[in-house]
Amino acid sequence: MAVCTVYTTPSSPCSISSSSTTRHLAFTQRQQQVNIFYRRTSISCSAAAEEKTIVIGLAADSGCGKSTFMRRLTSVFGGAAEPPKGGNPDSNTLISDTTTVICLDDYHSLDRTGRKKEGVTALDPRANDFDLMYEQVKALKDGVAVEKPIYNHVSGLLDPPELIKPPKILVIEGLHPMFDSRVRDLLDFSIYLDISNEVKFAWKIQRDMAERGHSLESIKASIEARKPDFDAYIDPQKQYADAVIEVLPTQLIPDDNEGKVLRVKLIMKEGVKYFSPVYLFDEGSTISWIPCGRKLTCSYPGIKFNYGPDTYFSNEVSVLEMDGQFDRLDELIYVESHLSNISTKFYGEVTQQMLKHSDFPGSNNGTGLFQTIVGLKIRDLFEQIVAERAAAAPVGAAAKA
Numbered sequence: 001m002a003v004c005t006v007y008t009t010p011s012s013p014c015s016i017s018s019s020s021t022t023r024h025l026a027f028t029q030r031q032q033q034v035n036i037f038y039r040r041t042s043i044s045c046s047a048a049a050e051e052k053t054i055v056i057g058l059a060a061d062s063g064c065g066k067s068t069f070m071r072r073l074t075s076v077f078g079g080a081a082e083p084p085k086g087g088n089p090d091s092n093t094l095i096s097d098t099t100t101v102i103c104l105d106d107y108h109s110l111d112r113t114g115r116k117k118e119g120v121t122a123l124d125p126r127a128n129d130f131d132l133m134y135e136q137v138k139a140l141k142d143g144v145a146v147e148k149p150i151y152n153h154v155s156g157l158l159d160p161p162e163l164i165k166p167p168k169i170l171v172i173e174g175l176h177p178m179f180d181s182r183v184r185d186l187l188d189f190s191i192y193l194d195i196s197n198e199v200k201f202a203w204k205i206q207r208d209m210a211e212r213g214h215s216l217e218s219i220k221a222s223i224e225a226r227k228p229d230f231d232a233y234i235d236p237q238k239q240y241a242d243a244v245i246e247v248l249p250t251q252l253i254p255d256d257n258e259g260k261v262l263r264v265k266l267i268m269k270e271g272v273k274y275f276s277p278v279y280l281f282d283e284g285s286t287i288s289w290i291p292c293g294r295k296l297t298c299s300y301p302g303i304k305f306n307y308g309p310d311t312y313f314s315n316e317v318s319v320l321e322m323d324g325q326f327d328r329l330d331e332l333i334y335v336e337s338h339l340s341n342i343s344t345k346f347y348g349e350v351t352q353q354m355l356k357h358s359d360f361p362g363s364n365n366g367t368g369l370f371q372t373i374v375g376l377k378i379r380d381l382f383e384q385i386v387a388e389r390a391a392a393a394p395v396g397a398a399a400k401a
């Protein structure tokens with residue numbers, strides 16, 4: 001893949017126009033008092049069309065399962081996803097053979113102290129540099145490496161940048177991948193994880209109270225403090241998503257307030273290029289299915305699937321819903337065999353992926369199932385785009401590809 005990046009020190013005679021990358025690095029430098037810094041400029045040698053990076057956006061609030069989803073997605077492509085070798089130990093980036101996942105927290109323009117001083121949350125657009133986000137995602141999409149800033153969640157500061165080379169698949173995950181229309185237009189596919197307030201609260205308690213020692217009051221206060229900005233800037237992005245995974249309390253247990261059994265909906269936009277929605281039994285019909293019985297072991301409260309056409313923010317969608325949880329994950333094959341358009345490469349691939357990661361949160365319910373299926377759909381989308389580009393490339397280029 002072509003990498004067309006030139007690094008120059010500030011004293012270099014190269015002429016570089018002042019970009020927001022430069023501005024940002026100067027800001028980072030001031031913050032961190034880094035003495036030496038590099039400015040980036042690109043030279044016009046964009047990658048051949050068939051080599052161009054495919055960009056996937058994943059939006060969700062903090063603590064809503066983005067990292068878990070990313071682990072499932074990168075596993076579909078094989079190989080381990082790891083932080084850049086020899087780099088900042090607090091890097092938020094994960095790189096595997098095929099994918100690079102960058103966390104959009106790295107585009108916070110205000111560090112923790114800066115946000116406190118200005119009285120804004122990290123969800124507020126004023127705390128984020130969308131110009132730089134756009135420039136860098138565009139550069140990567142065009143096959144150009146970038147020096148991306150790092151937001152350090154340990155110190156709350158902006159660290160010196162890290163080099164990101166254009167991967168085959170770039171995933172941008174975080175609070176705002178679909179907020180800025182310029183960034184949104186760069187996405188080949190977008191996903192929104194829509195976790196209802198009740199469930200978000202239950203997950204936060206589980207992680208921040210049980211694992212991080214926070215008090216119940218502080219968790220409640222942090223959710224409440226974020227809510228207005230969440231409603232204003234994060235939640236509206238779901239209208240743009242090609243797929244939404246919505247997580248709600250179960251309807252199988254009357255007045256359930258434990259939040260352990262979940263009802264999960266996979267909302268899939270119709271008419272998206274390279275993406276054909278998954279269906280149950282009969283495409284376009286409305287179906288309700290209880291698979292429990294001789295072929296699927298279910299303890300209380302059981303499992304129920306619903307499938308059918310619907311509208312979502314005025315878009316035509318197909319919705320697949322699963323309420324309840326699996327008792328025996330190996331029996332998932334029975335459900336898998338009734339689903340179509342799941343983009344598997346062999347019979348039972350969904351079940352195999354789920355069994356492989358049975359220790360990940362949500363592996364016994366619709367969150368894990370639908371995240372796995374969306375991962376397979378993204379692999380399929382990637383392969384279709386690559387095949388189409390290779391077919392369209394001039395004969396000599398196709399032979400090289």
Ligand SMILES: Nc1ncnc2c1ncn2[C@@H]1O[C@H](COP(=O)(O)OP(=O)(O)OP(=O)(O)O)[C@@H](O)[C@H]1O
Nearest residue numbers: 061062063064065066067068203206207361362367
């Ligand atoms: N499907 C799930 N079922 C149950 N709990 C879950 C699920 N997904 C995530 N969680 C809970 O939420 C926590 C956060 O998950 P994860 O780290 O994947 O989210 P995140 O969006 O990447 O968080 P952050 O942005 O804060 O790093 C997990 O530790 C787990 O407690």
Ligand SMILES: O=C(CO)[C@H](O)[C@H](O)COP(=O)(O)O
Nearest residue numbers: 062105112122153154156175
């Ligand atoms: O919403 C978030 C995205 O993960 C974080 O709260 C934001 O990035 C600020 O991080 P920190 O609390 O570590 O300063």
